[in-house]
Amino acid sequence: MGGGEWRAIESLQNAQAKRWLSLTETRGIKKHGAFLLSGRKTVPEALKRHGVRFTAVLAAKAEDAEALPLPAGIARYAVGRALFEMLDTNGTGFPLLAGEVPEMAAADFSKPPKGLELLCALGDPANLGALLRSAAAFGVSRVVLMEGAAHPFHPKALRGGANAQFEMSFLRGGGWSALEGAKGPLVALDGAGADMTAYDWPRDLRLVLGEEGLGVPPALAATRLAIATTGRVESLNATVAASLALQAWYEARGKK
Amino acid sequence: MGGGEWRAIESLQNAQAKRWLSLTETRGIKKHGAFLLSGRKTVPEALKRHGVRFTAVLAAKAEDAEALPLPAGIARYAVGRALFEMLDTNGTGFPLLAGEVPEMAAADFSKPPKGLELLCALGDPANLGALLRSAAAFGVSRVVLMEGAAHPFHPKALRGGANAQFEMSFLRGGGWSALEGAKGPLVALDGAGADMTAYDWPRDLRLVLGEEGLGVPPALAATRLAIATTGRVESLNATVAASLALQAWYEARGKK
Known part of the structure; x- marks a missing residue:
């Protein structure tokens, strides 16, 4: 997948969607060694200062992420509204970032x-x-x-x-x-x-x-x-x- | 009602039950000028230090409140398990106190x-x-x-x-x-x-x-x-x- 391409995921049954949904709880975070970051302030700031730590951006619409400083290699997902709201547990209405939990x-x-x-x-x-x-x-x-x-x-x-x-x-x-x-x-x-x-x-x-x-x-x-x-x-x-x-x-x- | 008497309330439709249920949210607290206090540490401590501020104790079973230093005049309610769990929003499993919000x-x-x-x-x-x-x-x-x-x-x-x-x-x-x-x-x-x-x-x-x-x-x-x-x-x-x-x-x- 190229730098600027957006992949659409709507179904809650999609394997990737299921994996993300599990990251809203500790068990899934541990199982997959991954996390979701949310926040109108924190997401842009994290991309600027720690961009390499993120593997994917998830937005309800690709346009929502237009102003974000996305690294070239990051995977881009346009996720359906229902799925997005389930993933956005902090209720930010702002694109989410997926990243890998560091080794402890x-x-x-x-x-x-x-x-x-x-x-x-x-x-x-x-x-x-x-x-x-x-x-x-x-x-x-x-x-x-x-x-x-x-x-x-x-x-x-x-x-x-x-x-x-x-x-x-x-x-x-x-x-x-x-x-x-x-x-x-x-x-x-x-x-x-x-x-x-x-x-x-x-x-x-x-x-x-x-x-x-x-x-x-x-x-x-x-x-x-x-x-x-x-x-x-x-x-x-x-x-x-x-x-x-x-x-x-x-x-x-x-x-x- | 005498000091030691327990009144039973089971129904969620009971007027008193409805009033208490509304105290789990700001709107009801404002409307009735009353609140519910919960907590295994805070409830006994509050009774000891500020007993006069409370009008009622609500327990799932009267026995649960036996060890509490209840003031003589406080109203005592044995509330049904389902109602109790709805009122105990902090999930303490411990008797609750009802009190009046002070004038502000x-x-x-x-x-x-x-x-x-x-x-x-x-x-x-x-x-x-x-x-x-x-x-x-x-x-x-x-x-x-x-x-x-x-x-x-x-x-x-x-x-x-x-x-x-x-x-x-x-x-x-x-x-x-x-x-x-x-x-x-x-x-x-x-x-x-x-x-x-x-x-x-x-x-x-x-x-x-x-x-x-x-x-x-x-x-x-x-x-x-x-x-x-x-x-x-x-x-x-x-x-x-x-x-x-x-x-x-x-x-x-x-x-x-």
Whole structure:
């Protein structure tokens, strides 16, 4: 298929259509190692900055994609309205991009971290996405997905991430027990920990973030930091708390 | 009806059932001035700390509510399983509380603010809820809902808020033009603003937060502050950005 040719797909029974439909859920994303990106801001920006990462563009009409900076080699699909609306789970009404999920190697905790390595078990894809956005904003380039973490290329995670996913590498971390004997500083957020504002952030560390509402296991040997609050709510939102820690580290970096 | 008596409601056609069902959406919440609170942590905590604010408890079985610290005067409803599941939109499987939405007076911007008054137009109830949680954690006690803001007693906002809603008062703010000539410092977050870390936070101010992805109108006369980032993502999540500002103000207060 040539650079500018559009192939039409209408039927929901088409094999390609079925594959795309499966990418609206984690299971299909894992099975096919592929994802769909949506968004009026994120799609053009992703093509400009990370164009080679995308294999296909899907539009309800070819005209919808006219203004997009499409790479010459990208496959172009004009998909029927019904199919498009099923694929556009974020309801953007804007062309979608298909891309391949990058390989995620197993993390090696016997080696010390470089920079801030974020270890995360957030199970809600929207929360994970917003966290990745903060991570990219504050200079994190490696994220380790612990058991129970949402998939970072789930449509809701991509929506929350605002293309942060393309700015970092992902590793698989396994369960918390994998962290026994981990090299280098390990820091966890914990309402019962020491005041974060007094903490002297090292350049290299692993910041550990547990599941929403659960936190990290009590047995995990980590420096535990708390964010000072009025105490009028039991805790902060997990993504917010982690973002405050990431900013504190980023600011401390700038001062050294 | 006596304190300990349970009234059974099965039918979705029951007038009371219909009223409750309408509380799963903003329109019904506004119409009836009432809300439903859910959550395994938040429901017991809310009863303990704010028991008088609730008019009824709704459980699939009376036994489910046995361990709850129910006030003597609260109405008790055993609702059929099908009805319960429709009302429990957050899927908690735990008894729900019905309460009355507090009166929200019109904000008077001709008077200077006291403390940090948060003016907010976040349209997504989950985002608004998480923001209210940060607001309560960092000492905000007045929130002004600008035009376009989600309802703070929407089930998703309540879920994100973790009972922060009961720790603050709400005012109605109208459109942005209502802020023309507002008394006292007005501060807005804006990627093109001055570095927030260098800002000398006043004790009393209005912090303005626009709609997700839109921000505040360029014409609004406000001190504009930016959060320093790597620039690898276009912006932070709106709730995260606002939480960082609230924490900065809270910390600055503690130091003065």
